[in-house]
Amino acid sequence: MRQLDRRWLFRVALCSSVVLAIELSFAFSLAWGTFTQSGPPQAGFGIDFSVYWSAAVVALTHSPAAVFNQDLMMAVEQTVRSGKLFAGTSGPWLYPPAFLIFLLPLGMMPLNVALTAFSCVGIAAYLRSMWGIVRPIGPLALVPVAAFPGLWLALCYGQNSLLTAAAAAAALALLPTRPILAGIFIGLLSVKPQLGLIFPLALICSRQWRCLVSAAICSFLLWSVSALMLGVDMLPAWVHTVSWFRHTWIEHNPEIWRGMPTxxxxxxxxxxxxQWAYGLQAAVAVPACAVMAWLWRGTARDELKAAALGCCTLLVQPYLLYYDLAWLAIPIAFIAVDLYRHAGRAFEWLLLVAAWAMPLQSVAATMIEGLGHWTPAVLVLLLCLIVFRHRNRHPAGQTAEHGRSKLSDLSGRAAHF
Known part of the structure; x- marks a missing residue:
């Protein structure tokens, strides 16, 4: 079975290298067009980063609370975004104060310099954290990691998904051996709180008290420092803006639903x-959380626990955009390691390949009317695969190898006797 796994890995790495070359060419051409043109881009590399940079500029030149002033934010954003796509619109600032304090240094830089620094840090953190997961497979596993479409979507949009996914991947990779450091990475997820909600449940079920306390302390310090630096009035303004965005955009804007794989x-x-949509979301999220809690409470392998948490984190989100699927690399990587260590069947590798392609499918769903997003169904299948591998701890191929090993050992003993 290990030979089969190596063949699958080689084939995936070979195909991924072709995809990686295409992604590099597209990203380079998009970045070249963005950085070399004289005026504001109509749609270019890192276009959503303009919201982060504008918020930092507004906070430094006016006041931190001014980032929630839509008119002021629009005035700054329109200096770096133009064209019909952005006419009369602005990206609202929806993040808590804990994220803004990390962006303030970028507001002191020119936009292109800040975007370059932000992108380089995101790529480096993402690849380093993912390497911490796939290291047991070997360097060849970095090829599909680097070519993962979710990485390039987040990069080209200039979103923070690479940073949050890197923190989550580092936390899950470090948890078995360095729980306190893992807790610090979990605490950093409080910059985007909805993505860290499942972690406390998993830590409680597995009795990882040191990690839980470390995460709580890190979150508390991060939010306390942000309150001291930016002012306590930031928190109620953030809560009000998030409530407005949920009502105006998430619940009553059909255009945004096209980009949400939920x-x-x-x-x-x-x-x-x-109301019915939230109910259906809960009907999927609650069983997913129950399965994840069962795995973390029991004797499942660490890779399966981490993969289940990654799947569950994405499944419970009612609001998730396709560039957030950079997180999907986490369950894929952990399941791949488990398949490599404990033997995997062809259909299991094929499911991982399908999951790997989901960010591309999500992009297609935004362009093709009636196509829909397949990601939720694939996440459910991944969760079923995790349960299957936990319940069948000795796959057929591994059992056969074990039987042949025992037969050879018995034959040797008989000959010696």
Whole structure:
């Protein structure tokens, strides 16, 4: 079975290298067009980063609370975003104060310099954290990691998904051996709190008290420092803006549903009311959390536990955009390591390949009317695969190898006797 796994790995790495070359060419051409043109880009490399940079500029030149002033933010954003795509619009600032304090140094730089620094840090952190997961497979595993479409979507949009995914991947990779450091990385996820909600449940179920305390302390310090630096009035303004965004955009804006690979968005596009859509989202999220808690409470392998948490984190989100699927690399990588260490069947590797392609499918779903997002279904299948591998701890191929080993050992003993 290990020979089969190596063949699959080689084939995946070979195909991924072709995809990586295409992604590099596209990203380079997009970046070249963005950095070399004289005026504001109509749509270019890192276009969503303009919201981060504008928020930092507004906070430094006016006041931190001014980032929630939509008119002021629009005035700054329109200096770096133009064209019909952005006419009369601005990206609202939806992040808590804990994230803004990390962006303030970028507001002191020119936009292109700040975007370059942000992108380089994101790529480096993402690849380093993912290497901490796939190291048991070997360097060849870095090829599909680097070519993962979710990475390039987040990079080209200038989103923070690479940084949050890197923190989550580092936490899960370090948890078995360095729980306190893992807790620090979990605490950093409080810059985007909805992505860290499942971690406390997993830590409680597995009785990882040191990690839980470390995460709580890190989150508390991060939010306390942000309150001291930016002012306590930032928190109620953030809560009000998030509530407005949920009501105005998530619940009553059909355009945004096209880019959301979630059960909630699928239900809304199918004609369900917001209440029914939230109910269907809960109908998937609650069983997923129950399965994840069962795995973390029991004797499942560390790779399977981490993969289940990654799947569950994405499944429970009613609001998730396709560039957030950079997180999907986490369960894929952990399942791949488990397949490599404990033997995997062809259909299991094929499911990972399908999951690897989901960010591309999500992009296609935004362009092709009626296509829909397949990511929630694939996440459920991944969770089922994790349960299957936990319940069948000795796959057929591994059992056969074990039987042949025992037969050879018995034959040797008989000959010696």
């Amino acid at each position: 059960v909630y968005a699928a239900a809304r596009r199918a004609g369900a009311s917001a």
